[in-house]
Amino acid sequence: MRRRDAFRALAGLGLVACDTRKPHKGALGAVERFNENVEGVLLSDRAASEDLELTPLEAFPGYHVAPAIPQVPHDWYLTISGMVSKPLKLSLDDLRRMPRIDARIRHHCVEGWTAVADWGGVAISELAKLAGAKETAYVEFRSFDAPSFESRGYWSSWDRASAFHSQTMVAYQMNGQPLSAKHGAPCRLYGSVKLGYKLVKYLTEVNFIDRRTGGYWENKGYEWFAGV
Amino acid sequence: MAKPRRPQPLLIRITHWINVPVLAILAMSGLQIFLAYPFFGPRGAEYDWVPLSGWMPPEWIRAGGWLAGARHLHFAFMWVLVINAAIYVIYLAASGEWRRRLLWRNQARQRYNRLQRAAYTGALVLGIAEVLSGLAMWKPVQLHRLTWLMGGFDGARVIHFLAMLGLFGFVIGHVIMVIVHWRKFPEMITGGKREDA
Ligand code: HEM
Ligand code: HEM
Numbered sequence: 001m002r003r004r005d006a007f008r009a010l011a012g013l014g015l016v017a018c019d020t021r022k023p024h025k026g027a028l029g030a031v032e033r034f035n036e037n038v039e040g041v042l043l044s045d046r047a048a049s050e051d052l053e054l055t056p057l058e059a060f061p062g063y064h065v066a067p068a069i070p071q072v073p074h075d076w077y078l079t080i081s082g083m084v085s086k087p088l089k090l091s092l093d094d095l096r097r098m099p100r101i102d103a104r105i106r107h108h109c110v111e112g113w114t115a116v117a118d119w120g121g122v123a124i125s126e127l128a129k130l131a132g133a134k135e136t137a138y139v140e141f142r143s144f145d146a147p148s149f150e151s152r153g154y155w156s157s158w159d160r161a162s163a164f165h166s167q168t169m170v171a172y173q174m175n176g177q178p179l180s181a182k183h184g185a186p187c188r189l190y191g192s193v194k195l196g197y198k199l200v201k202y203l204t205e206v207n208f209i210d211r212r213t214g215g216y217w218e219n220k221g222y223e224w225f226a227g228v
Numbered sequence: 229m230a231k232p233r234r235p236q237p238l239l240i241r242i243t244h245w246i247n248v249p250v251l252a253i254l255a256m257s258g259l260q261i262f263l264a265y266p267f268f269g270p271r272g273a274e275y276d277w278v279p280l281s282g283w284m285p286p287e288w289i290r291a292g293g294w295l296a297g298a299r300h301l302h303f304a305f306m307w308v309l310v311i312n313a314a315i316y317v318i319y320l321a322a323s324g325e326w327r328r329r330l331l332w333r334n335q336a337r338q339r340y341n342r343l344q345r346a347a348y349t350g351a352l353v354l355g356i357a358e359v360l361s362g363l364a365m366w367k368p369v370q371l372h373r374l375t376w377l378m379g380g381f382d383g384a385r386v387i388h389f390l391a392m393l394g395l396f397g398f399v400i401g402h403v404i405m406v407i408v409h410w411r412k413f414p415e416m417i418t419g420g421k422r423e424d425a
Contacts, residue, residue, distance in 0.1 A: 018301065018304075020291075020292045020293045020296075020297025020298065020300060020301055021297060023296055023300035027304070028301065031300070031303065032300060032303075032304075035303055039370075042367055042370040042371070043370060044370060046372075048369050048372070053270075055270060055271050056272045059272030060271060060272075061271065106270075106381065108368060108369075108381065109265070110295065111264040112262070112264055112265040113267070113270070113271055114271065114381050114382060115270060115272070116270065192369055193369055193370075217296075220296065221297065221300075222299075223296075223299065223300070227367065227369075227370070228367060228368050228369045
């Protein structure tokens with residue numbers, strides 16, 4: 001091999017190792033897994049409780065992947081399933097009757113903006129207790145927000161420690177009001193330890209599982225852990 | 229008797245030349261990240277006063293291709309920067325080189341004049357501000373004390389962006405000075421002739 005070819009091969013190898021179109025692979029993927037360990041070590045159960053100023057509701061963005069704001073299906077209920085001894089089907093009223101946690105949290109979007117709201121709902125740890133969930137390493141959240149009629153809905157999977165953080169909840173209240181369609185009605189995942197794209201809106205399923213199942217943006221190349 | 233030393237010790241040359249592409253990759257992937265939302269301040273209370281808010285960086289100064297790719301690049305090369313900078317700073321401190329290079333009043337024979345030392349000290353401070361504000365945005369909840377010091381996530385974002393502009397200004401001035409004093413340039417590669425300290 002001539003020296004020029006060797007150089008070209010080396011440069012090519014570098015590009016494959018850092019292919020930003022497939023960032024979970026190669027060197028970038030290896031660093032992502034290293035960063036996940038760092039993020040796991042940094043994660044504490046401390047509740048975010050800063051003195052925060054509320055964002056005016058109309059200035060709080062609402063994203064979805066469906067062509068229009070998803071509307072609640074008439075037969076909606078939330079299923080709690082996976083490795084549980086007692087799978088559950090919960091209505092909104094069932095959720096409202098359960099112990100509620102409230103928290104004022106700053107939302108961190110991967111795009112770089114932030115916004116603050118008060119959230120109220122049922123802790124994931126409470127749902128786990130009620131359904132008799134095994135100590136699984138992951139929890140998966142699924143949604144009825146779907147890019148098209150045939151495709152599966154938006155979803156995300158979480159590490160156990162983040163899902164069982166004291167402020168991670170199925171939220172049905174925002175700023176003391178029922179959740180609006182723009183913000184994920186009838187209920188959504190909320191919490192203080194992840195970026196916005198992990199906080200699944202238009203929730204349909206909470207599954208306690210023993211393997212990672214990626215997520216809608218995660219599978220496109222965004223970080224899976226995405227802690228803040 | 230002091231050992232004869234080169235005007236530019238090996239570790240300073242190595243860390244200097246590693247720093248150049250690494251800072252370029254961080255700034256360019258940073259601008260790709262910036263493009264996703266080129267504004268500052270929380271929603272509903274934006275900081276319009278930050279220079280360049282609303283600016284869309286053109287493709288040729290961005291790296292990573294898209295937001296996720298740029299974030300992966302940024303969060304990989306940040307470690308290279310941190311390790312490289314740590315080696316540089318520890319070496320400066322341990323070898324006593326900082327006395328000849330940074331802005332401190334003392335007796336040691338200076339390598340650089342006051343203006344150069346001010347510029348190099350400023351670049352180091354900007355680099356540290358960049359790392360601290362970056363960490364504050366990477367983990368605003370877990371590193372909440374650091375983030376609070378930086379004025380919250382949105383404050384850290386402003387500091388991160390302004391320090392990037394400051395570094396950019398330094399590099400422009402620096403490269404102009406290098407061209408003006410082009411005779412000094414080979415020393416930054418070979419280290420130069422050994423001299424008594
Ligand atoms: C340890 C080092 C660093 C860390 C931890 C870090 C971290 C970050 C993070 C987390 C973001 C995303 C902020 C957001 O969500 O908008 C970001 C953006 C950015 N970074 Fe860094 N960074 C580091 C070093 C640097 C350096 C050295 C430069 C430039 C020379 C740089 C330039 C930028 C720019 C221009 C942005 C986009 C501004 C924005 O949208 O907020 N970063 N960085
Ligand atoms: C293509 C870009 C660059 C070139 C050609 C270059 C060249 C040089 C040269 C020739 C010197 C020696 C000056 C002298 O002895 O009078 C030097 C020193 C220095 N450069 Fe650069 N440089 C570049 C980029 C950078 C960047 C991006 C940084 C960091 C922000 C930087 C930081 C420094 C520092 C701090 C010194 C002082 C030496 C020390 O104590 O570490 N340079 N550079």
